[in-house]
Amino acid sequence: MLLSEVQTDKKVLIKEINADAILKKRLRALGITKHIKAIVLEESLGKQNIKISIGSAEVALRASEAKQIEVEEIK
C-alpha cells in the first residue's frame, strides 16, 4: 500500500520509494528510506498533509509525496 493511504496511528515499514532522485535524496536526509519503520501521527483536513514519526524525529509530507512511498503495515 501507499503511505498516503495509511490510517493515523498505524505503524508501517517502508518498502520502496518511487520518487525522482532529488526528492529521494531529501527524504533520505530526513530519515525516510527503505527498511525504516514509521508511524502516521496526524493528518490535516482532507488528508492533504500527514505527519509521521521516524525514529525520534517527526516529518510532515504532502499527500502527493506520500503517494510515492510504498509501505507495508506492521504490528
Next chain:
Amino acid sequence: MKKIVVALVGQPNVGKSHLLNSISGANLKVGNFAGVTVEKAEATLLRDGYKIDIIDLPGSYSLDDFAKDEKVTKEFLIEGEYDIILNVLDSTNLERNLSLTSELLELDKRMVVALNMDDEAIKEGVFIDEKELSELLGVDCIKTSSLKKTNLDVMVDMIIHTVKEPKKAPKFYYSDAIEDRVEELVSFMKSRNFKLTNHSNRSVAIGLLKQDRTIYKMIHEEPIYAELLPLLNNTLEKLHIQFKNRDSNEIFADERDAFARGACLEVIKNNKKNITSVTQKIDSIMINKYLGIPIFLFLMWGLFQLTFTLGQVPMDYIEAFFKFLGDTAGEFITNKPAKSLIVDGIIAGVGTVLLFLPNIMILFLGIALLETTGYMARVAFVLDGFFHKFGLHGKSFIPLVTGFGCSIPAYMAARTLKSERDRLLTMFIIGFMSCGARLPVYVLFAGAFFTPESAGNVLFAIYVSGAFLGLIAAKVLRLTVFRGDDEPFVMEMPKYRLPSVKLIWFTIYSKSIMYLKKAGTFIFMASIFIWFISSYPKNIQIEDAYTNKIETALEADKNIISNEMKKKLMENTYLGFAGKAIEPIFKPLGFDWRMSVATLSGLAAKEVIVSTLGVLYSIGSEIKEEDDALKNIISREIPFASAIAFIVFVMVYLPCIAATAVFTKEAGGKKYTVYLVLFTFITAWTLAFIAYHSLLLLGY
C-alpha cells in the same frame, strides 16, 4: 595572535546557533525552524592566545544542493577556507545526525563533534558512549548542552587542541567495493603528483565517484582532467555494476546510513520508555485537522489585540513626553526658524516614529515566539493544504510571516524554498504582508477613524486582508507568470521547546535598537529634510497680505483666516510644488497633496509616512484645541473614504528602498525589480481606487 577558523555545521534544529550564542554571547538569532540562520553568521572569541573565529553555516540535513541555504553550507565546506569543522549533533536523534557526520568525514578535514542537547537525551533515557563514538569516527566527541552550558569550555579547548595536533588519518571507511575504487583514483592522482590545495586526494576521489558537481567543477579546470576522465568512467562503471545501481550518490548514502545505524547500535545505551512524547500530545491539538487553523487564527488575532491594547499604555506616556518636550523647547527657543525646525521638524517627526516602539516590540515578540517554540513549522503544516490551492508552498509561510516584521529578512528567508519559481513567487507577495514599519500608519489611522474598542480588530482586519490579497495575487501570478511543477512538501517538525527568555529578549532588544537607530539617524534626517522643503521658500507677500487681513478681521474670523494663510503658505513651498505636481496621479484615490507626498516619502521608509504626516499636519494646523494629537488632526482633516484608500495603498505598494535593494539581490535580476515596482504600484493604485469609490457610493 594565531587565528583559528571554525566551520560550525549541523542539521537544522540541533541548537547550533544557541550553542554559538552560549559560548560567545554572540548576537545570533536562534530558531526552531529549518533555515533560521540563512545568513552566514560569525562570532569571535579569544582563548589561550588564539583568536577563534566561528562561522555559523546554515543548517543542512546533508551536503546537498536542495535548498539555496544548504548550497551555501556545502560550497563553504568544499571551497571555503577554514581550519576545523565543529559538527553539532542532536543527541536525541543520533542516527540521522550521524549520516551528515559521515558525509563530513569524507571531506577529510580536522573535526570535533559536539553531542548537543545532552540534557534532553538524559531526560529521554538515551545514553551515548562518547568515547566509543570517538573511536569509531576517529575524531573527538564531546557531550554538550547549550541550554545548561555544560562542557562548552572543554569543547573550545578540544578545538584548539585538535588544530595544534597533526591531522589524524580518517577512520571512517566504506566497504571494500567502494574503497578499492577510491584507491584506484587516489593512486592515479598520486602517480601524476596531483594535489589540490585544501583538498586531500581521497576526498576528491570520493567526490568524483559520488559525481558531485562542485568537485567536478574544480577538477574540470585542472590539466589532469583529460587523463583522468577515461579512468573515472571505467571506475564508475565498475561501481555501478557491482552495486547494481546507477545512482552513485545513493550507493554512498546507503553505506553512510548503514554506518550511522551500526554506530548507533554500538554507542547508545537506550533505556527509552515507550511513552507518547510531549510534542505528540501538543500536536494532537495544535495541528488537529479541525482545530489547527482556528487555533492559528486565534493566536494571530491575539497578537494583534495585544499589540494594540498593551502597546497603548506606554504610547500614552511617550506621546505626553514628546508633547512636553515640544512645548518646553518651544518656550526656550526664541529664534523663529530654529524653533520651527526643532519643534515642528525634529520633535514632531522623530517623536511620531518613536511613539510606535512599543507596538514594534510586541510584534517582534510574537514572531520570535513563533520561531523559537517550533510552532512555525506547525503553521506551515496546517496552512500547506490551503496555501497549495493558491500555488504557494507551506514553507512560504516562513518568509511571509517574517514579512510582518520586515521585508528584508523575509526576502532572505525565502531562500529555504528550493524551487526558483516558488521562491520568486513568494518574494513577489512578501510586500502584501504589512511590515512592522507600516504598523505606525495603521495604528494612527485606526486610532483616528475607529473607536478604541474596535481599533484592535481593525488592525487585525488590515493584516488579514493584506495577507488575503497576497494569496490572490499569488494565484494570479502562478497562473500567468510562474507556471510549472510544485516543490515537494517534506519538512521536519521539530520538538516543541520552551523558548529561552534571554534569546527572546535579545531578539526584541536588537530589533528595537535597530528601530531606534533608524529613528535617530535616517528618520531624523528625513524629518529635517521634509521640514525644510515644507517650510521654504518663505513667501513674505502672502504672509504680509494675510497679516493685514487678520488684523482688520473680526475676532471670530481670525482663526479661519489664519488657517487659510497657513494653507496658502504650505502650498507655495518646495514640498507643496512637488505635491501639486503628483496630485493628479493620486487625486482619483481621494488623496490631498499632503497624503500624496507622504506616500512618496514612504518609499524611503514606511515610518517616514507618519513623520511626514506629523510634520505636514502639525505645521498646517496649529489650531489650539484641547487635544491636538496627530490622530485627532487627521480624523478632522481627512475624509473617511480617502483614509481607507490611503490604508489600502500603503498596504500594497512597494516596501522601502532598502527592501527593494535586497529584493533585487535575492531575486537575481534587475528585471524582477522592474516587475515588482510596476506590479505593486498598479495593484495598489487599482485597489485604492476601488476602495475609495465603493465607499463614496456607499455614502461615506
